[in-house]
Amino acid sequence: MTATGAPVLRLRGIGKRFGPVIANADISLELARGEVLALLGENGAGKSTLVSILFGHYRADSGSIEAFGQPLPPGDPAAALAAGIGMVHQHFTLADNLTVLENILIGTEPLWQPFSRRRAALARIHDTAARFGLAVDPAARVARLSVGEKQRVEILKALYRGARVLILDEPTAVLTPQESSALFATLKELVAEGLSIIFISHKLDEVLAVSDRVAVLRGGRLVAERAVAETSKAELATLMVGREVKLPQRALSVPGPLRLRLRGVRVDGHGAQPRLDGVDLEVHGGEIVAIAGVSGNGQAALAELLCGLCAASAGRVELDGRPLPADPAALLALGVGRIPEDRTGIGTIGDLPVWQNAILERWRSPRFSRWGLLRRGAARAFTQQLVAAGDVRLGSIEQPARGLSGGNLQKLVLGRALDGEPGLIIAQQPSWGLDIGAVAAVHERLLAARARGAALLLISEDLDEVFALADRIAVMSHGQLGPARPGAEWTLASLGLAMAGARHDAA
Amino acid sequence: MWIELLGWLGQPDYWVAVLRIATPLIFGTLGVLLCERAGVLNLGIEGIMVIGAFTGWLAVHAGAGLWTGVLIAALCGAAFGALHALLTVLLGLSQHVSGLGVTLLGISLSSYAYRLSFPQVSTPPTIVPFAPMDGLGIPVLAQQTPLTLLALLAVPLLAYLLQRTPLGLALRMVGESPASAEGQGLSVLGLRCGAVIAGSALMGVAGSFLTLSAFNAFYFNMVNGRGWICVALVVFAGWRPGKALLGALLFAFCDTLQLRLQQGGHAAVPYQVYLMLPYLLSILALVVMARRAQYPQALMQPYRRGER
Amino acid sequence: MRLEAREQTSAGWALAAPLLAVALTLLACAGLLVWAGAPVGRAYALLFDGAFGSRLALTETLTRATPLILTGLAVAVAFRARLYNIGAEGQLYLGALAAVAVGGLHGGSGWDLPPAVLYPLMLLAGMAAGAALLLGPAWLKLRFGVDEVVTTLLLNFIALLLVSMLLDGVMKDPLAMGWPQSVAIRDELVFAQLLERSRVHSGLLWALGAALALWALERYTRFGLAMRAVGANARAARFAGLPVKRVMLATAALSGALAGLAGVGEVAGRAGYVTLDMSPGYGYSGIVIAMLAQLHPLGVVLAALFVAGTLVGADSMSRALGVPSYLADVIVAVSLLAMLVTGLAARYRLRWS
Amino acid sequence: ADAIKVAAIYTVPVEQQWVSRIHKALKAAEGRGEITYVFSESVGNADYERVMRQYAEQGVQLIVGEAFAVEAAARKVAKDYPQTAFLLGSSGKPQAPNFSVFDNYIQEPSYLTGMIAGGMTKSNVIGLVGGFPIPEVNRLMQAFMAGAREVNPQVKFKVSFIGSWFDPPKAKEAALAQIDQGADVLYAERFGVSDAAKERGKLAIGNVIDTQEQYPKTVVASALWFMEPTIARALYQIELGRFKAEDYGQYSMMKYLGSDLAPLGTFADKVPAELQEKVRIKRAAIFDGGFVVPVIDTEPKSTP
Numbered sequence A: 001m002t003a004t005g006a007p008v009l010r011l012r013g014i015g016k017r018f019g020p021v022i023a024n025a026d027i028s029l030e031l032a033r034g035e036v037l038a039l040l041g042e043n044g045a046g047k048s049t050l051v052s053i054l055f056g057h058y059r060a061d062s063g064s065i066e067a068f069g070q071p072l073p074p075g076d077p078a079a080a081l082a083a084g085i086g087m088v089h090q091h092f093t094l095a096d097n098l099t100v101l102e103n104i105l106i107g108t109e110p111l112w113q114p115f116s117r118r119r120a121a122l123a124r125i126h127d128t129a130a131r132f133g134l135a136v137d138p139a140a141r142v143a144r145l146s147v148g149e150k151q152r153v154e155i156l157k158a159l160y161r162g163a164r165v166l167i168l169d170e171p172t173a174v175l176t177p178q179e180s181s182a183l184f185a186t187l188k189e190l191v192a193e194g195l196s197i198i199f200i201s202h203k204l205d206e207v208l209a210v211s212d213r214v215a216v217l218r219g220g221r222l223v224a225e226r227a228v229a230e231t232s233k234a235e236l237a238t239l240m241v242g243r244e245v246k247l248p249q250r251a252l253s254v255p256g257p258l259r260l261r262l263r264g265v266r267v268d269g270h271g272a273q274p275r276l277d278g279v280d281l282e283v284h285g286g287e288i289v290a291i292a293g294v295s296g297n298g299q300a301a302l303a304e305l306l307c308g309l310c311a312a313s314a315g316r317v318e319l320d321g322r323p324l325p326a327d328p329a330a331l332l333a334l335g336v337g338r339i340p341e342d343r344t345g346i347g348t349i350g351d352l353p354v355w356q357n358a359i360l361e362r363w364r365s366p367r368f369s370r371w372g373l374l375r376r377g378a379a380r381a382f383t384q385q386l387v388a389a390g391d392v393r394l395g396s397i398e399q400p401a402r403g404l405s406g407g408n409l410q411k412l413v414l415g416r417a418l419d420g421e422p423g424l425i426i427a428q429q430p431s432w433g434l435d436i437g438a439v440a441a442v443h444e445r446l447l448a449a450r451a452r453g454a455a456l457l458l459i460s461e462d463l464d465e466v467f468a469l470a471d472r473i474a475v476m477s478h479g480q481l482g483p484a485r486p487g488a489e490w491t492l493a494s495l496g497l498a499m500a501g502a503r504h505d506a507a
Numbered sequence B: 001m002w003i004e005l006l007g008w009l010g011q012p013d014y015w016v017a018v019l020r021i022a023t024p025l026i027f028g029t030l031g032v033l034l035c036e037r038a039g040v041l042n043l044g045i046e047g048i049m050v051i052g053a054f055t056g057w058l059a060v061h062a063g064a065g066l067w068t069g070v071l072i073a074a075l076c077g078a079a080f081g082a083l084h085a086l087l088t089v090l091l092g093l094s095q096h097v098s099g100l101g102v103t104l105l106g107i108s109l110s111s112y113a114y115r116l117s118f119p120q121v122s123t124p125p126t127i128v129p130f131a132p133m134d135g136l137g138i139p140v141l142a143q144q145t146p147l148t149l150l151a152l153l154a155v156p157l158l159a160y161l162l163q164r165t166p167l168g169l170a171l172r173m174v175g176e177s178p179a180s181a182e183g184q185g186l187s188v189l190g191l192r193c194g195a196v197i198a199g200s201a202l203m204g205v206a207g208s209f210l211t212l213s214a215f216n217a218f219y220f221n222m223v224n225g226r227g228w229i230c231v232a233l234v235v236f237a238g239w240r241p242g243k244a245l246l247g248a249l250l251f252a253f254c255d256t257l258q259l260r261l262q263q264g265g266h267a268a269v270p271y272q273v274y275l276m277l278p279y280l281l282s283i284l285a286l287v288v289m290a291r292r293a294q295y296p297q298a299l300m301q302p303y304r305r306g307e308r
Numbered sequence C: 001m002r003l004e005a006r007e008q009t010s011a012g013w014a015l016a017a018p019l020l021a022v023a024l025t026l027l028a029c030a031g032l033l034v035w036a037g038a039p040v041g042r043a044y045a046l047l048f049d050g051a052f053g054s055r056l057a058l059t060e061t062l063t064r065a066t067p068l069i070l071t072g073l074a075v076a077v078a079f080r081a082r083l084y085n086i087g088a089e090g091q092l093y094l095g096a097l098a099a100v101a102v103g104g105l106h107g108g109s110g111w112d113l114p115p116a117v118l119y120p121l122m123l124l125a126g127m128a129a130g131a132a133l134l135l136g137p138a139w140l141k142l143r144f145g146v147d148e149v150v151t152t153l154l155l156n157f158i159a160l161l162l163v164s165m166l167l168d169g170v171m172k173d174p175l176a177m178g179w180p181q182s183v184a185i186r187d188e189l190v191f192a193q194l195l196e197r198s199r200v201h202s203g204l205l206w207a208l209g210a211a212l213a214l215w216a217l218e219r220y221t222r223f224g225l226a227m228r229a230v231g232a233n234a235r236a237a238r239f240a241g242l243p244v245k246r247v248m249l250a251t252a253a254l255s256g257a258l259a260g261l262a263g264v265g266e267v268a269g270r271a272g273y274v275t276l277d278m279s280p281g282y283g284y285s286g287i288v289i290a291m292l293a294q295l296h297p298l299g300v301v302l303a304a305l306f307v308a309g310t311l312v313g314a315d316s317m318s319r320a321l322g323v324p325s326y327l328a329d330v331i332v333a334v335s336l337l338a339m340l341v342t343g344l345a346a347r348y349r350l351r352w353s
Numbered sequence D: 001a002d003a004i005k006v007a008a009i010y011t012v013p014v015e016q017q018w019v020s021r022i023h024k025a026l027k028a029a030e031g032r033g034e035i036t037y038v039f040s041e042s043v044g045n046a047d048y049e050r051v052m053r054q055y056a057e058q059g060v061q062l063i064v065g066e067a068f069a070v071e072a073a074a075r076k077v078a079k080d081y082p083q084t085a086f087l088l089g090s091s092g093k094p095q096a097p098n099f100s101v102f103d104n105y106i107q108e109p110s111y112l113t114g115m116i117a118g119g120m121t122k123s124n125v126i127g128l129v130g131g132f133p134i135p136e137v138n139r140l141m142q143a144f145m146a147g148a149r150e151v152n153p154q155v156k157f158k159v160s161f162i163g164s165w166f167d168p169p170k171a172k173e174a175a176l177a178q179i180d181q182g183a184d185v186l187y188a189e190r191f192g193v194s195d196a197a198k199e200r201g202k203l204a205i206g207n208v209i210d211t212q213e214q215y216p217k218t219v220v221a222s223a224l225w226f227m228e229p230t231i232a233r234a235l236y237q238i239e240l241g242r243f244k245a246e247d248y249g250q251y252s253m254m255k256y257l258g259s260d261l262a263p264l265g266t267f268a269d270k271v272p273a274e275l276q277e278k279v280r281i282k283r284a285a286i287f288d289g290g291f292v293v294p295v296i297d298t299e300p301k302s303t304p
């Protein structure tokens, strides 16, 4: 994969502020034909902002963009599309209630055309899909697709419109290793056809494997550009964070008493197929058990069950020998700490101030309320302490939680869940979308909890994380859970195989 | 009583009445549906219908043709729709409040204008309304005015527009996921404004049916809550034009039945119970349909670019 | 041209916005006055005079504001928990009806209880009736996912028909010559007059008390926190262990009770008995007022005074000048819309690009 | 003498039949220079008392209006302003010293129109559409029905109330439903009924006002109400400075020229002569007291 000829994109002096925040400052970049450029940077470094400007979602305060030698009018996604730029957003922009076909077709036909050429469109979608290995069912409703399939639809959408430059904002954050490698295969095909790709990721291994060149942003500035061949993981990490990153080390631990025990657990779904079926699992104090698996195989049901959001229809779920209640409040009273997958949708309430989010799980506790009245002073003091201990970076604890970046929000949720030293911790994708500095911080805290004897159940699709943290690993497939075997008995390949087997069954 | 009921259902007259009562509801419901499919709740309908009823009638009274009257009602409805669009779509203000404000404005402004234009009347001035389409061979339809035919035609037309054309897809998309629409180069604000304005034009026509077809004069309070019924019917219909027609007909069916039951000498039950019937049935239907209904995901969510 | 969010809401604009809105309204409505051939300057002087310029004007504004404060609060608290209660109108009527059922003379309860017992009973009954009417839609929403905007809207019509039915039937005043009106409240239960020769009654104190209490509830209690949490993100609230359904139902009960209390006030403080046109849309105005106040309980008081004053003043002005009195409603509508728009200025600034 | 300052307060628009008669009488008095006249229409229940007080404060000498739904409040205001004369539509009694009442006691011409309707129906089904079943409406319908039965014992009635004072399309719809069920003469208590009759080529009987001009082939006869005698009497009393609480109800009766049967007009040749004769005799009997139309306030029901 080598770049040839004149640049397809040329960014000059791009600057963008959001109020007091300088999101981008004087960024100049070029992208060559057939090149894969990776954008790296900590959370909030300005990567998404930069590509949003490129695509016309935002209008830059300064600077200009040329695409294929022509100046690109600012702030106009239609113009970007016309110039052959396609974008796959960090958060999917698909309409759940519409079909795949409709999501792809939207905006591709003249608005006032009195009919829609669906048959021709279908043929073209099949063509494109076949050429790049992007199998999807055009008639399916998007709501029913898996995350990986949605990702493919997003890419198809861009390709269908004839994109020559494809921008992918953290495309692998939500994908399993299998899905990720399928995506990379597709990217290779694209580059072979002469497309250029800008690609944002926090996973350095991936970046090194896929891209030709890396651009590192820090605090909105372009701090370095490197050819992949001439750099290393360690150098990139240091460039991003501005200092060296130390990954936490997992000390040996001695498993304690049995805490959580599942026997023949079943959770019914909407259809005939149960979401969980005959699940057996044991987690002891002082150990981390990881559940790996392709998303959509029942991890969500397991998490819901253990977070008190749904009840088992058969089997037993026991905590310290007593049945586990299906009620979040009761779980909290028993000392279960929970870290949800979706920190903005479920973990926090964006409209409420940070301090109210911090005490939300303990709103009835006499520590924060007396005779129905809130003890605001105590709540604020508690929050300050949480923020300081977890290194949560924010303006003030009075600001609405939605203003926090994803990483900082995650640290807040983590602090809240770990407060009071829970004996059982359910952690779902705890480092999803975080930069390596933040990942290190999260892992450190989870390992600390293990060290003091807590039982941890880690539900994650990120195999790096699974290997970094877990004492024992079990694979979930089709609503059934395999045996939890010690981490050392697994290799990346064997784990991938077990998960891929699941996928095969599903297909 | 049941025999009597069957007797009524056998009469074409019964169905003539059903269709006549349903017509303004059909126009109004389609109008609301169009707005909501694009993501905008339009509680201005009650006022916009009054505006349509007033301006359409006023135009005809001043000498314009009936169809010109309908057109003017549509345009004035559209103008108030534009106001609602300005407030809710462009400025992102609360759709509830803006809608109620537009309703308040529509009603009070038409009352004020009517009183200034006709200060000294003792009986309301009348016009010659649309005549039934006697020439048409079809039994029940022949006793309706052309506006009813238009309403019936508007249903498949709107269904086709929404489901089968690029414009319809774009409208649905801005109601489902405005961010994706914009990501595909469409103007979310433009589409939403267009939908609100067009939907409001339909509401204006709904109003004009009352003064130009169902009746021949304008009165204060002419619309009398019919607009709110349309808002309910759209939910009932699960945002589908075909079911909206069904809902409007069902509502009109109850109303027609109610009028007859009252006169049947079944006086043991207070007449208010009959009047409640359509509302109660609507709620019941909502309960039955609720699980299956698919809300436009972005309904009532203002869209501002580059904000989260 | 586009709007850009301010980093901080501008206090200056927050104060200037209502004034600007009033100015815009007066400007916009001047055209209507000219059309009617009325002198614009004098008209507006009369408007102000009619709202606040005399003892009669002031007391009438307060009287009118009383039910508006309560319905405004009812809507504000429900909207806070994202329960879109459009049904305050029906709840108000049921509250009024329940008050008469308990406190009504001849043909009312007929209970031989001392007024000291009947009085609180009357208030409670009114609030319970209002609450019950909203609990239905709230329950349907929680249980079946039925949209409450529509159900509460429809229930307004049903409630009014129910009132009409009862006023024709069991609750009809036998001494009212067959008019559809309820029996009257017993004299001992009629709200005290706050000022001689005026209509201001102690319902105003109830309304102001309710506003203060609600403000304190939202700000200082854990239930207030739960309410806001549930309103802002019910899924997250459930995850955090909040009893979402109970909070929703409690909020619905609170909201309905406030609207019901408005009905009690109208019966016991002003009208004396229930009629079919007792409320000129107080429930709907409540929505407008709650939104003008941005759901803030104390703001509701100000917004209600503003709406009441505009209506009373414009009504009296139109009478003095012989302009059709529908102008009052036009002015209220325009000022509402203007207030909405100028309210943006505190949170956004205009950018030209 | 100076013109008397009169203010009227109506709860509905002045087009509404009932109110239009008061408005017309006052307009006429204004035209003759006897009074200065201001009015407020569509004044809601909650506002009625305020408007009364505002007029009273402005020094208006006579306030005319409808107290029906605001009886208690209106009487309170009258007590607070003893210098002002109040003449209000009410089903109640006058209240000393200054609160007089009137009502549209036009059951006599209603009886006569009933006779005409009974004679004109071919299907022997007569439809009646009303707003609410209140005494003011009931007694006219009852008189009308009694009149119809007198000439035609076989006649059947269909009665419906639309639950609104003002929804012409709905009234029309109700009337159409009655026509669908065989009614060929309709008692048009509300606006909208005559339109249904006209559209279907049926007959209608007017109430309070004469609308034959608008419906020359439809409206056979109407029971007219004249407010002029009532107003004249009140103004006369004020002029002399001796206005007091009185029941003005009788001034709406035929013998005071407060009501009458409208001329048959376009139907003069179409109504059978013998029927006309019967009506003429009955009318005379009412005038000389030989026949008294009973006042029945109960809600009229459809013939089962």
Ligand SMILES: Nc1ncnc2c1ncn2[C@@H]1O[C@H](COP(=O)(O)OP(=O)(O)OP(=O)(O)O)[C@@H](O)[C@H]1O
Pocket: A018, A021, A022, A023, A041, A042, A043, A044, A045, A046, A047, A048, A049, A050, A090, A406, B306, B307, B308
């Ligand atoms: N819509 C917005 N409003 C205000 N500030 C914003 C907005 N979007 C981005 N920012 C600011 O711009 C900066 C850059 O954000 P951006 O989303 O580009 O970071 P990023 O590099 O994409 O982070 P991540 O790796 O987490 O995706 C952030 O620090 C934030 O303060």
Ligand SMILES: Nc1ncnc2c1ncn2[C@@H]1O[C@H](COP(=O)(O)OP(=O)(O)OP(=O)(O)O)[C@@H](O)[C@H]1O
Pocket: A018, A042, A043, A044, A045, A048, A402, A403, A404, A405, A406, A407, A408, A433, A434, A435, B307, B308
């Ligand atoms: N609406 C907003 N107004 C002002 N600042 C915002 C807004 N939304 C986000 N920010 C700021 O944007 C920054 C980054 O936000 P963003 O959601 O892009 O996080 P992120 O960069 O993706 O971080 P992470 O990788 O941790 O998810 C934060 O510092 C936050 O303060």
Ligand SMILES: [Mg+2]
Pocket: A047, A048, A049, A090, A169
């Ligand atoms: Mg980003």
Ligand SMILES: [Mg+2]
Pocket: A043, A406, A433
């Ligand atoms: Mg991020």
